[in-house]
Amino acid sequence: MPRRKKEEQPQEEIKVIKTPPLLRGMKDVLPPEEKYWDFVEGQIKKVVRDYSFRLMRTPLLEKYELFNHTLFKQGGIVEKEIFHFIDKGEKVALRPEGTASTCRAYIDHNMDNQPQPIKLYYCGPMFRRGKVDAGKLRQFTQVGFEIIGDKSPAVDAELIIIGHYLLKNFGLDSEIRLNSIGCASCRVEYAKALGGYLKSKRGAVCLDCRKRMTRDPMKFLICKSVKCVKLKEDAPQTMDWLCDDCRNHLFKVLEYLDELKIPYKLDPTLLRTFDYYTKTVFEIHPLEKQEKKEGEDESARLSLAGGGRYDYLIQMLGGIATPAAGFTMGIERVISRMKVNKCEIPNLPAPDVFVAQISEQARQKTFSFFEALRKENFSVRANLTKGALKAQLDTAIKLGAKFVLILGQKEVIEGTVILRDMESGIQEVVNAKRVVAELKKKLKK
Numbered sequence: 001m002p003r004r005k006k007e008e009q010p011q012e013e014i015k016v017i018k019t020p021p022l023l024r025g026m027k028d029v030l031p032p033e034e035k036y037w038d039f040v041e042g043q044i045k046k047v048v049r050d051y052s053f054r055l056m057r058t059p060l061l062e063k064y065e066l067f068n069h070t071l072f073k074q075g076g077i078v079e080k081e082i083f084h085f086i087d088k089g090e091k092v093a094l095r096p097e098g099t100a101s102t103c104r105a106y107i108d109h110n111m112d113n114q115p116q117p118i119k120l121y122y123c124g125p126m127f128r129r130g131k132v133d134a135g136k137l138r139q140f141t142q143v144g145f146e147i148i149g150d151k152s153p154a155v156d157a158e159l160i161i162i163g164h165y166l167l168k169n170f171g172l173d174s175e176i177r178l179n180s181i182g183c184a185s186c187r188v189e190y191a192k193a194l195g196g197y198l199k200s201k202r203g204a205v206c207l208d209c210r211k212r213m214t215r216d217p218m219k220f221l222i223c224k225s226v227k228c229v230k231l232k233e234d235a236p237q238t239m240d241w242l243c244d245d246c247r248n249h250l251f252k253v254l255e256y257l258d259e260l261k262i263p264y265k266l267d268p269t270l271l272r273t274f275d276y277y278t279k280t281v282f283e284i285h286p287l288e289k290q291e292k293k294e295g296e297d298e299s300a301r302l303s304l305a306g307g308g309r310y311d312y313l314i315q316m317l318g319g320i321a322t323p324a325a326g327f328t329m330g331i332e333r334v335i336s337r338m339k340v341n342k343c344e345i346p347n348l349p350a351p352d353v354f355v356a357q358i359s360e361q362a363r364q365k366t367f368s369f370f371e372a373l374r375k376e377n378f379s380v381r382a383n384l385t386k387g388a389l390k391a392q393l394d395t396a397i398k399l400g401a402k403f404v405l406i407l408g409q410k411e412v413i414e415g416t417v418i419l420r421d422m423e424s425g426i427q428e429v430v431n432a433k434r435v436v437a438e439l440k441k442k443l444k445k
């Protein structure tokens with residue numbers, strides 16, 4: 001029987017489709033960005049240790065009602081921005097933020113039985129399917145800090161201070177905008193005054209605000225229609241309607257900031273869009289030093305962090321009334337801003353050793369060398385696929401490796417290895433069994 005030529009042999013058919021595009025508002029983080037993420041996450045780790053925050057990891061998927069009740073049942077803005085679906089009859093949602101989940105967990109795990117306050121942080125993806133035009137992402141990473149079980153203004157101040165210094169550590173100058181939106185009792189009076197003002201301007205108010213001016217006049221404050229924005233200047237301001245408790249609370253927060261000489265701007269129009277906030281609300285914006293550059297990422301202009309006090313949230317979720325405050329920072333926005341400002345990022349530390357190999361036989365040995373060195377806690381690199389020694393040495397130089405181990409066929413047979421000091425260029429032949437001890441000695445020097 002004649003043998004078939006190779007190309008005629010039957011082959012399994014590989015089905016091909018057009019590469020599915022990335023979803024709108026989603027982003028791949030590629031290796032050149034790694035150093036930014038490493039640096040930012042490293043600074044966050046440092047701050048949470050110093051300020052005694054503990055890690056809280058909650059699921060990305062939660063019951064829809066957790067967000068429905070806390071974020072938009074009171075007429076907030078994000079209902080249409082939430083990714084949700086029915087899973088076997090149960091309505092679930094991808095978390096749009098982390099505070100509601102953190103409070104749900106605080107209640108679930110009876111954390112009110114532990115010494116208060118409970119200081120928690122998280123860092124992870126959040127999802128909102130809002131407009132993507134202004135450089136906003138639909139999946140973005142937030143680090144959040146929450147302090148639960150303490151009503152003192154020092155807590156609000158601590159959060160603002162952390163936000164301010166964290167951005168400073170990233171190399172970013174920022175501006176703090178601050179407001180107090182009062183408590184359940186003084187807000188009633190304020191809402192009445194605001195409603196009265198809107199009625200007196202009935203003709204000039206946008207249609208949406210006109211419809212809700214009696215039921216929910218507060219939404220006027222976050223209305224972005226040109227008509228309403230113009231009216232805001234003369235509108236009654238929350239700060240003038242604060243009760244004694246809320247006013248004293250605000251002044252105390254400001255005193256802490258003054259003490260540290262942290263600059264802030266009181267912004268009476270600032271109203272965080274989630275409905276659970278009380279008293280202090282704040283946002284931290286990048287300080288605009290220069291005009292927008294061509295090609296600059298839009299997201300670099302948005303607020304970098306924001307938060308405030310949310311004394312009713314735990315009660316709203318069925319827990320016992322517990323005061324709390326928190327803030328979040330958007331990591332992608334911070335990194336965009338760092339790139340625009342050309343912030344200096346320290347390079348990753350240079351490795352102690354690079355293991356190079358020549359010949360297939362040596363390559364096999366390299367794996368065990370590499371693992372043996374890793375086990376001894378050396379910072380070690382290798383390129384286990386490249387053959388040419390020159391290319392490997394170039395990589396070692398680029399990485400700034402202090403020593404290079406070179407393994408060839410001859411060395412494998414003799415049970416030795418070439419140890420090269422990259423600074424002096426001096427190289428010596430070392431017994432393979434002595435390599436770890438030899439490297440330890442040299443690195444100690």
Ligand SMILES: [Zn+2]
Binds near residue numbers: 182244245
């Ligand atoms: Zn009040």
Ligand SMILES: [Zn+2]
Binds near residue numbers: 205209
């Ligand atoms: Zn309006």
